[in-house]
Amino acid sequence: MKGLKSFLKFILFLGIGLLILYLLYTNLDAAYQKECVVKGIPADQCSFKDKLINDFKSVKIFWILLVCVIFMFSNLCRALRWNQFLATLGHRPKIINSLGAVMIAYVTNLAIPRLGEIVRAGTLKKYEDIPLEHSVGTIVLDRLLDVISLLIAIGLAFLLSFNTFQTYIEQEGGLSPNTLYILLFLGLAGLVSLFFFDRFIRATESDNKLIIKLKSLWSGFREGILSIKKVKNIPLLLFYSVSIWVSYYLMTYLCFFAFVPTENLSALAGLVVFVFGSLGIVFPAPGGMGSYQWLVSQALIIYGINEFDAFSFSNIIFLSINIICNVLFGFLFLLVLPIYNSKN
Numbered sequence: 001m002k003g004l005k006s007f008l009k010f011i012l013f014l015g016i017g018l019l020i021l022y023l024l025y026t027n028l029d030a031a032y033q034k035e036c037v038v039k040g041i042p043a044d045q046c047s048f049k050d051k052l053i054n055d056f057k058s059v060k061i062f063w064i065l066l067v068c069v070i071f072m073f074s075n076l077c078r079a080l081r082w083n084q085f086l087a088t089l090g091h092r093p094k095i096i097n098s099l100g101a102v103m104i105a106y107v108t109n110l111a112i113p114r115l116g117e118i119v120r121a122g123t124l125k126k127y128e129d130i131p132l133e134h135s136v137g138t139i140v141l142d143r144l145l146d147v148i149s150l151l152i153a154i155g156l157a158f159l160l161s162f163n164t165f166q167t168y169i170e171q172e173g174g175l176s177p178n179t180l181y182i183l184l185f186l187g188l189a190g191l192v193s194l195f196f197f198d199r200f201i202r203a204t205e206s207d208n209k210l211i212i213k214l215k216s217l218w219s220g221f222r223e224g225i226l227s228i229k230k231v232k233n234i235p236l237l238l239f240y241s242v243s244i245w246v247s248y249y250l251m252t253y254l255c256f257f258a259f260v261p262t263e264n265l266s267a268l269a270g271l272v273v274f275v276f277g278s279l280g281i282v283f284p285a286p287g288g289m290g291s292y293q294w295l296v297s298q299a300l301i302i303y304g305i306n307e308f309d310a311f312s313f314s315n316i317i318f319l320s321i322n323i324i325c326n327v328l329f330g331f332l333f334l335l336v337l338p339i340y341n342s343k344n
Contacts, residue, residue: 016290017289018289018290020289020290020291020293020294021293024294024297024311025048025311028048028308028311029048031308032048032051032308033046033048052311052312052315055259055312056312056316058260059258060257060259061258063254063258064255064258064324066254067251067254067255067317068320068325070247070254071247071251071325073243073247074244074247074248074251075099075102075103075106077247078244079095079098079101080095080098080240081145081240081241081244082098083095083098084231084237084240085138085141085228085231086124086130086134086135086138087231088231088232089134089138091128091130093124093127093128093130094128096336096337096340097124097127097128097341098124099333100333101119101121101123101124101127103326103330103332103333104116104119104120104123104330104333104334104337105117105123107331108120110322110326110327117136117139117143118136120135120139121135121139123337127341145241146244149244149245150245150275152245153245153249153271153274156271157271157272157275160268160271164272164303248274248278249270249274251321252273252274252277253267253270253271253274255317255320258316258320259313259316261305261306261309261312261313262305262313265300265303265305269299269303272299272303273296273299273303276299277292280292280293280294280295280296289318292314293314293315293318296313297310297311297313297314300313300314
């Protein structure tokens with residue numbers, strides 16, 4: 001039954017992502033045909049699909065390979081940071097297992113978004129015998145730091161490109177104040193609920209096996225989240241955290257040089273495109289499929305890239321990172337970890 005549910009979730013999320021991508025493609029295809037008519041280009045010589053194929057063929061492979069190297073460096077930093085959290089709980093997993101767990105989680109998220117974090121914890125349980133509640137707690141902490149880092153990146157991009165954002169919001173329409181207030185209220189309500197649940201579960205005394213198990217799980221989970229308070233080398237923690245997100249930014253910016261229409265864009269444009277793309281990945285489709293392409297395209301259009309080239313670039317970077325990097329290295333670790341751990 002669980003296998004069927006997982007398969008159905010995969011089909012659902014994949015279908016949503018493909019639908020968004022299909023709608024983007026069909027709208028752009030229609031616009032491309034109209035542009036050909038205006039320019040007097042014959043219909044048999046006007047194919048948006050052929051343009052996409054030619055754009056992919058024109059990609060400079062060196063920059064894509066460099067992006068893959070930086071991608072793996074960011075994941076190494078994430079694994080090392082994770083090991084810092086686990087060390088405060090008395091666990092010292094081998095770096096190859098931590099890195100492998102991170103990479104396998106990415107591949108899993110491509111199939112079923114958000115499931116990867118559970119698989120990540122399960123991988124360490126399998127190879128390092130680390131309790132799931134400890135791993136999950138530290139993974140939640142890891143993601144909380146990512147949220148903070150993303151908010152910093154958004155704030156930095158907004159401050160450095162205030163006029164650009166203002167123009168975009170005026171043209172496209174932004175979130176209304178009421179919507180922002182509702183989101184803020186829901187976020188605060190969630191934190192307050194978590195606080196009271198923590199107080200309740202810790203104060204509850206019971207002989208009920210379910211309550212005892214729940215208290216044990218929550219205690220381990222809580223320890224994982226609070227492990228940041230026990231990290232000994234805070235400067236190293238900051239180095240890993242900054243390195244992860246600077247690497248993410250560089251992966252976007254360096255991809256500009258792989259595609260002729262974007263190769264002259266500025267480093268600041270890279271920051272804005274990176275922020276838009278990061279928000280697109282939040283959508284629960286495989287790798288943010290569809291929403292990522294749309295938001296990256298929107299950001300590039302702000303900087304004068306036509307919508308057709310913008311769509312090509314968004315797919316180039318999406319496939320480079322999610323297919324070449326995630327799938328290649330993810331499956332590599334799926335093969336390597338059992339062999340490595342059987343020998344050790």
